Amino acid sequence: MNGQITRNPKLAWREVDGEMVIISPEDSHVHELNETASLVWKHAEGKTLEELVEKISAEYEVARETARADLEELLAALGEKQLMFVSPEAKG
Amino acid sequence: MPLQISIGSVPLSLFIREGTLLEPASRRYREFTHNSENGFPVVLKKPEARTQEDGEFSYLLDDARLILRSQDAEFHGVRHEYALDSLLRILLTMVLLPQRGFLLHGATVVRDGRAYVFFGRSGAGKSTIASLSPKGSVLTDEISLLRYSNGCWQAHGTPFWGEFRAAGQNRLVPVAGLYSLKQAGEERVETLDERQALRALLPCVLFFANDKPAHETLLRTLLGLVEQIPCHRLHFRRNAEFWRVVAA
Numbered sequence: 001m002n003g004q005i006t007r008n009p010k011l012a013w014r015e016v017d018g019e020m021v022i023i024s025p026e027d028s029h030v031h032e033l034n035e036t037a038s039l040v041w042k043h044a045e046g047k048t049l050e051e052l053v054e055k056i057s058a059e060y061e062v063a064r065e066t067a068r069a070d071l072e073e074l075l076a077a078l079g080e081k082q083l084m085f086v087s088p089e090a091k092g
Numbered sequence: 093m094p095l096q097i098s099i100g101s102v103p104l105s106l107f108i109r110e111g112t113l114l115e116p117a118s119r120r121y122r123e124f125t126h127n128s129e130n131g132f133p134v135v136l137k138k139p140e141a142r143t144q145e146d147g148e149f150s151y152l153l154d155d156a157r158l159i160l161r162s163q164d165a166e167f168h169g170v171r172h173e174y175a176l177d178s179l180l181r182i183l184l185t186m187v188l189l190p191q192r193g194f195l196l197h198g199a200t201v202v203r204d205g206r207a208y209v210f211f212g213r214s215g216a217g218k219s220t221i222a223s224l225s226p227k228g229s230v231l232t233d234e235i236s237l238l239r240y241s242n243g244c245w246q247a248h249g250t251p252f253w254g255e256f257r258a259a260g261q262n263r264l265v266p267v268a269g270l271y272s273l274k275q276a277g278e279e280r281v282e283t284l285d286e287r288q289a290l291r292a293l294l295p296c297v298l299f300f301a302n303d304k305p306a307h308e309t310l311l312r313t314l315l316g317l318v319e320q321i322p323c324h325r326l327h328f329r330r331n332a333e334f335w336r337v338v339a340a
Contacts, residue, residue, distance in 0.1 A: 012307035014315060016287045023294075025307045030294050032287070 003087040005044040005052065005075065011083065015042075022083060031083060040074055044084065049075070094133070098126035098262065099180070100237040100248040102187050105131030108176075116173040124251050124262045132164065132187065136176075139169030151182050151300050158182050181235065181252060182300045189306060192313050193239030195298040200231040200247045203339060206268035207247035209236050210326065211296045216273040217330065219254045224332040232260055235298070238267065238317065245321050269322050271338065272296075276327035281337045289323035290314055 007013075013022040020033040020041050033041055044052050049071060057067040078084040094105035095118055103126055108114040113136070118125075139157070144150050149160040156175040157168040160183060167179045185195050198211030199218040210221045222233030235252035238245060241264075249261040272284070272292040284292060293314055301307070328334040 010304060012304050012311060014308075014311040016290060016315060017285065019287060021287065021290055021311065023307045023311065025302050025304050028294075028299065028302075028307075030291070032291070 002048050002050060005047055005049065005084060005086050007041065007045055007084055008082055013041075024082075031081060033083075036070075037074060037078065040071065040078070041084070044075075049086070094131070095121070096126050096128055096131050097121045097124045098128065098131075099124055099184060099250060100188060100193060100239055101241065101264070102184060103128040103131040104180075104183075105133050107133065107135045109136065113170065113173065113176065117176055120173060120177070121251050123249075123260050126262075134165045134167060134180075134183065136167045136170050149186055149301070151179075153178055153182070160186055177252065181298060184237070185298050185300055188237070188239060189301070189309055189313070191239065192241075192316065193237065194310070194313060195250075195252075196236045196238060196293070197234070197296040197298065198236035199233045200236045200249075200265075201225045202229045202231060202265050203268075203335075205265065207231065207265040208268055208271065208338060209238065209247055210271045210273050211236065211293070212273035213296060217275055217328065218273065220330050221273070221328075221334070224330075224334075228261075231263070231265065239264075240313075240316065245317060267321050269324060269338070270318075271324050271326040274325055274327050275330065277329065278327060279329065279333050279337045280327040282325040282327065284323045284325055286315065286318045289318040292323065292325070293318070 011022050011024055013020055018038060019035060020038045022031040043055060052071055053064055053068045056071065057064045075084060075086060094107045097104050108117060151158045156170045156179055158179045159166045165183055170176050170179065181195060188194055196211050197213060198209050199222045201208050210218060212218060219233045222230045231247060231249040232253060234254040235250050237248040237250045239248060245267040246264040247267050248264045251260045253259045299310060326334060
């Protein structure tokens with residue numbers, strides 16, 4: 001899992017008190033992210049998982065392995081809700 | 093001659109040919125007639141087969157269609173006043189959006205020169221609130237219109253009342269507070285933070301666009317509102333005691 005992480009470009013969103021409120025324009029469905037997911041939403045765009053692990057583990061002083069496991073789980077959940085995607089790895 | 097009306101300070105010129113439609117429309121929007129040469133033209137036409145053009149917004153409601161362009165609008169296939177009313181509401185949501193305005197499922201009541209907006213989905217108690225308020229103090233019992241103008245948020249009267257009654261007052265009043273209705277066994281006001289307020293408001297906003305920029309504008313507008321105007325959840329029984337906690 002080393003592709004680029006991107007937000008679903010179709011979504012409208014706004015940060016309110018440090019947490020994201022996201023609307024899907026097609027069905028007006030509202031998603032709210034908790035603090036951790038909001039951090040990922042803010043910082044993950046265009047990064048790979050490894051780059052994100054680097055940033056989060058340094059900034060929040062958590063072990064890389066812990067950060068990686070948590071981020072993988074979170075990105076999977078965000079992917080399931082069609083909020084964020086991890087693009088397939090580019091073949092060199 | 094078009095029927096000239098103004099709702100939420102949006103002047104509209106309705107070009108209605110059919111007398112069977114013009115007469116009830118004139119009656120329904122009587123309080124909102126407005127003499128202006130510059131109303132946004134809305135032309136009622138027979139249904140026609142056409143393809144959507146670039147830059148126009150189109151919305152199909154049953155078999156009536158709204159087509160909105162930058163300079164005018166067309167209503168196709170409107171056969172009764174209910175369809176006309178619905179398309180007008182949709183049109184207003186689109187015209188108000190870039191002007192920091194929107195329509196909300198809510199009753200607006202004026203007290204001491206300030207507007208209290210009680211919002212909720214159908215069955216929440218909007219018409220109960222209106223019926224428990226003094227005659228002449230209700231700007232609408234069903235669809236509220238909020239708009240930022242002259243440096244503050246104002247509630248405008250609307251002709252959109254429950255059970256299709258012709259009523260309303262065409263005036264605007266500064267907003268004192270927003271109240272999400274919740275029927276309960278007591279009267280109590282609970283203050284909502286900005287996120288809770290946004291969450292309460294969003295499902296009650298009338299909104300028909302399905303594109304990202306429109307939703308971004310809506311979010312920006314609603315956030316601007318809840319940053320300036322206190323928003324609460326009003327727990328209330330169906331009696332006039334609620335004013336005790338609202339205007340406290």
